[in-house]
Every structure is written in C-alpha cells, then in structure tokens.
Amino acid sequence: MIARLASARAAFACLALLATPTCALAGAEGWRYLADKLIADGVARADVERAYRRVPRFTRVSYAIAPVESKARYRKLVTGRSVSAARRCRRRHDRWFRAAESQFSVPAGVLSALIHVESSCGAYTGKSVVLHRLSRLAMANEPANVRYNVGRWTKGVARAARVEIERQVRERGAYLEETFYPEVRATFALAAKLKIDPLAIRGSTSGAFGLPQFLPSSYLRFGIDGNGNGKVSLYEPADAIMSAANYLAGHGWRAGLSTARQRRVLWAYNKSDAYIDTILTLAARAE
Numbered sequence: 001m002i003a004r005l006a007s008a009r010a011a012f013a014c015l016a017l018l019a020t021p022t023c024a025l026a027g028a029e030g031w032r033y034l035a036d037k038l039i040a041d042g043v044a045r046a047d048v049e050r051a052y053r054r055v056p057r058f059t060r061v062s063y064a065i066a067p068v069e070s071k072a073r074y075r076k077l078v079t080g081r082s083v084s085a086a087r088r089c090r091r092r093h094d095r096w097f098r099a100a101e102s103q104f105s106v107p108a109g110v111l112s113a114l115i116h117v118e119s120s121c122g123a124y125t126g127k128s129v130v131l132h133r134l135s136r137l138a139m140a141n142e143p144a145n146v147r148y149n150v151g152r153w154t155k156g157v158a159r160a161a162r163v164e165i166e167r168q169v170r171e172r173g174a175y176l177e178e179t180f181y182p183e184v185r186a187t188f189a190l191a192a193k194l195k196i197d198p199l200a201i202r203g204s205t206s207g208a209f210g211l212p213q214f215l216p217s218s219y220l221r222f223g224i225d226g227n228g229n230g231k232v233s234l235y236e237p238a239d240a241i242m243s244a245a246n247y248l249a250g251h252g253w254r255a256g257l258s259t260a261r262q263r264r265v266l267w268a269y270n271k272s273d274a275y276i277d278t279i280l281t282l283a284a285r286a287e
Contacts, residue, residue, distance in 0.1 A: 030058030033142040034135055037181065043188050051188075051198050055132040060148050063140050063176060065168045074278040077117055078285060086112055086286035089121035093237045096226060100245035105255040109283035110262075111244055114269070115237075116286075117278060118213040122237065125211065126204035134183045134207035134216075141177035146170060183207060186216035193220070210234025212244040222247040 031052040038048050076082055090097060090112035097108035112121075119125045139145060150169050154162045191198035201216070203209025214222070214234055223232040226242035234240045251268040252261070259280070266276045 031055075031135065031139070034058075034139050034181070034184065038185065038188070041185060043185065047188060047192075047198070051131060052135075054199060055129065055135065058136065058139055060145050061136045061140055062152065063149060063172060065153065065165075065172050069272040069274045071274045071277070074117075074274050077278050078281045082116070083282065083285045085121065086116040086282055089116050090286060092121070093241060096238045096241040099226070100241050103242070104245040104249040104253070106245040106248045106253050107283065109287050110248075110279065111241055113279045113282040113286060114244055115211050115241065117275070117282065118208075119211045122211045122235070122240070125202075125209060125213070125235065127202050128205050128207075129199050130201040130203045130207050130209055130216070131184065131187045131198045133203075133205055134180050134187060137176050137180035137207065138184045139177075140180075141173040146173045149173065180207070183215050183217055186220055190216045190219060211237065211240035212247070214243070214247070218247060219243075222250055 035048045035052055039045050090108065093112075093115075094108075097111050100106060100111055101108045115121055140149075146169065150166050153169050154165050157165060187198050187201065191201065201209055204213060208215050210219075211234055219232070219234060222243050223234065224239060224242040224246050225232050226238035226240075227236060229236075232239050232243070234243060247269065248265055251265045253265045257265070262280065263276050266279055270276070
C-alpha cells in the first residue's frame with residue numbers, strides 16, 4: 001500500500017511538472033543525459049521513458065583513445081573453411097549477388113565477402129538489444145563518464161603528459177557521441193516506421209543488425225526491398241544484398257575503381273584497414 005501511494009504521488013508530481021527533465025525519465029535510471037537530448041530533439045517523451053525503463057541502468061562505459069582493430073581478428077576469415085563458406089554463400093544467393101552487381105556495379109565477390117564477414121551469410125546476426133548498445137556508446141560523452149575515463153587514462157601518468165591525454169580522452173568521447181547519438185535517434189525513427197518496439201531490434205554488441213550489419217541510419221537511408229514483397233528486411237538475403245550494394249554505391253563505388261578508391265568506399269562501411277584487407281582478399285579468393 002505504501003509503495004502504491006508513493007508511486008501515485010510520483011505520478012501526480014510528474015503531471016504537475018510535465019515539462020521537467022526529471023519526470024521525463026521516471027524509472028529510467030542513469031540515462032538522463034541521453035534521454036533529455038532525445039526529447040529536446042523531438043522524440044516523443046512517452047517513447048523515450050518507456051524504452052529506458054526497460055534497459056539496464058547506465059553506470060559508465062570505458063573507451064579507448066585511438067582504437068585499432070587487430071589483423072589477428074580477421075586472420076581465419078581468409079583461409080580454408082571460411083573461403084569455402086564464402087563460396088557457398090555466393091552460390092546460394094547467386095541471383096541476388098548478380099542482380100546487385102548489375103544494378104549498382106559492385107562486384108558480386110565483394111558483396112558475398114561482406115555478407116560472409118558480417119554475419120556468416122546470415123547464420124549469426126546478433127542477439128543484443130540494439131537500442132541499449134547504441135545508447136551506451138552515445139553516453140560516452142556524458143560528463144561523469146568522461147571524468148571516469150580521464151581518471152582511468154591519466155592514472156599514474158606524469159603531470160606534464162596529463163593535459164594532452166585528457167584532451168584526447170575528451171575528443172574521443174565527443175566523437176563517440178557525435179557518431180552514435182544520431183543512431184539512437186534513428187533507432188526510434190526506424191521503430192516508428194516499422195511500427196515495432198524499439199527494443200525489439202536485435203543485433204551485434206556494436207548496435208548493427210541484419211545480414212549486412214547495418215546501423216539504423218543506414219537502414220533508413222540505403223535499405224531496399226530487393227524481392228518486391230513490400231517491406232525492407234535486412235534478414236532476407238535479397239533485401240540485405242541489394243541494400244549493401246546500394247550503400248557502397250552511395251558512398252562512391254563505381255565500375256572500374258582503383259584498389260585505393262575501393263578501400264576508401266569500404267572505409268565508410270568499417271573504418272578498419274584490417275577489415276578492408278579481409279573483404280578484398282576474401283573477394284578474390286572466393287571467386
């Protein structure tokens with residue numbers, strides 16, 4: 001009874017103070033920094049509150065200053081079994097790889113390599129709640145989180161070096177927010193477009209989903225209904241392959257591109273030289 005009375009009082013207080021940030025986040029512990037921005041940018045208050053009440057409380061997120069993907073992460077993808085699996089993926093969905101190449105001039109080998117590397121040709125697309133994963137990254141620049149990371153990176157560092165390290169930490173936090181906050185907004189827009197719960201979108205721990213592992217904004221911008229069934233699903237090979245080709249073409253892929261220019265386009269997909277090396281090597285070996 002006491003708990004119900006307290007809850008009723010809280011609800012009444014929020015009705016009385018409808019526009020306050022605190023009430024906008026009732027029950028959404030730790031997410032105020034992000035949720036207030038979303039509401040200010042036009043995402044419905046009720047949608048924001050409903051979503052963040054159902055994800056784990058935000059405490060903090062550690063981040064690297066200048067992360068670089070290791071080549072070792074991709075080494076097995078360009079050998080034996082992986083090359084054979086990429087070939088099987090190419091054969092299984094040959095119709096759509098050829099259609100995408102014809103329409104967008106992106107080689108079928110590059111597309112099949114990408115789909116294989118990103119999701120093992122759809123065998124594993126991830127089970128994480130995309131909104132939660134993207135929201136954590138978007139919170140990197142929250143003031144308390146930045147202070148935590150500054151402390152982590154400057155611990156035991158000589159005073160003379162701390163200023164530069166702190167600058168780098170703050171710069172990285174700002175970059176992560178600038179990169180992933182728009183993806184959080186896009187997740188809400190995508191959920192509204194598909195008329196689904198934003199927490200229903202599942203994918204990788206990095207917040208990407210479907211066979212091509214798109215971020216939400218990429219789905220909204222480049223998603224294509226490849227099989228003509230009236231919807232765009234990145235879990236259907238036809239849509240996923242055509243959408244991936246549309247993405248690469250949209251970032252400058254053209255017939256006859258030099259290797260250097262191909263690398264620039266793939267950089268937009270994943271800013272990792274190790275990843276790009278893997279896609280191009282696998283595309284050549286799986287032919």
